[in-house]
Amino acid sequence: MKLKLRIWRQKNAQSPGALVEYPLDDVSPDSSFLEMLDLLNEQLLARGDEPIAFDHDCREGICGMCSLVIDGVAHGPQRATTTCQLHMRHYKDGDTITIEPFRARAFPLLKDLVVDRGAFDRIMSAGGFVSVNTGGAQDANAILIGKGEADLAMDAAACIGCGACVAACPNAAAMLFVSAKVGQFAHLPQGQPERQRRVLGMVRQMDQEGFGNCRNYYECEAVCPKQISVRFIAEMNRDWRRAAACHHEAAGSAGAG
Numbered sequence: 583m584k585l586k587l588r589i590w591r592q593k594n595a596q597s598p599g600a601l602v603e604y605p606l607d608d609v610s611p612d613s614s615f616l617e618m619l620d621l622l623n624e625q626l627l628a629r630g631d632e633p634i635a636f637d638h639d640c641r642e643g644i645c646g647m648c649s650l651v652i653d654g655v656a657h658g659p660q661r662a663t664t665t666c667q668l669h670m671r672h673y674k675d676g677d678t679i680t681i682e683p684f685r686a687r688a689f690p691l692l693k694d695l696v697v698d699r700g701a702f703d704r705i706m707s708a709g710g711f712v713s714v715n716t717g718g719a720q721d722a723n724a725i726l727i728g729k730g731e732a733d734l735a736m737d738a739a740a741c742i743g744c745g746a747c748v749a750a751c752p753n754a755a756a757m758l759f760v761s762a763k764v765g766q767f768a769h770l771p772q773g774q775p776e777r778q779r780r781v782l783g784m785v786r787q788m789d790q791e792g793f794g795n796c797r798n799y800y801e802c803e804a805v806c807p808k809q810i811s812v813r814f815i816a817e818m819n820r821d822w823r824r825a826a827a828c829h830h831e832a833a834g835s836a837g838a839g
């Protein structure tokens with residue numbers, strides 16, 4: 583099929599950016615969205631033009647690297663689908679598709695469609711781990727965990743850290759991501775010893791990175807490719823308030839939600 587692509591081109595953070603139009607023929611409906619961009623890049627390279635920079639790694643919906651806003655929606659039109667798992671069969675011959683980067687102050691643009699999501703790594707470093715000795719795999723299996731709690735921990739752990747929740751939020755809040763990373767441990771016994779330190783540290787770092795406050799728009803949940811529920815935001819707010827009261831922490835984003 584034939585497509586008209588409108589793609590955000592920007593040399594670097596300092597240069598002005600603009601949408602540039604590219605016609606693209608012979609797109610297979612069986613190709614993925616990123617394979618379609620590969621096809622365009624091959625053509626750009628063949629005529630000596632600069633290829634379009636975009637992020638990707640696994641192309642299997644598990645790494646969280648792909649990060650495009652497609653026709654105004656983070657990860658595009660298919661619910662619960664990462665950009666790399668979106669296929670061109672969902673488009674029609676003659677369609678125009680607009681492709682932009684994730685836009686948020688805390689995700690500075692590097693080039694074209696690539697943004698720096700290092701803020702998420704720094705939030706994880708501020709507490710998104712278990713540092714107490716939890717033993718080996720057999721020790722973990724020896725601790726019985728109720729099915730409901732185990733399911734909730736697994737649901738939260740499905741977050742791939744893509745940042746679509748931030749890109750979709752009118753306030754560029756990172757609450758869905760942070761709450762999933764807090765929630766995956768809050769529902770497990772191994773997460774209890776550091777529970778308060780974790781939520782305080784991660785929320786503090788989130789605020790320092792310049793993400794906005796949650797105002798319950800629920801746009802995050804709507805675009806999340808892993809269908810992380812906003813219930814984890816409510817849980818994190820409760821956890822944060824309890825921890826802040828114990829540690830006399832000043833009110834931050836979580837406390838305001």
Ligand code: SF4
Nearest residue numbers: 741742744745747806
């Ligand atoms: S909560 Fe969903 S949208 Fe946000 S980073 Fe995790 S997987 Fe991506």
Ligand code: FES
Nearest residue numbers: 641645646648666
């Ligand atoms: S490239 Fe890994 S989730 Fe899309």
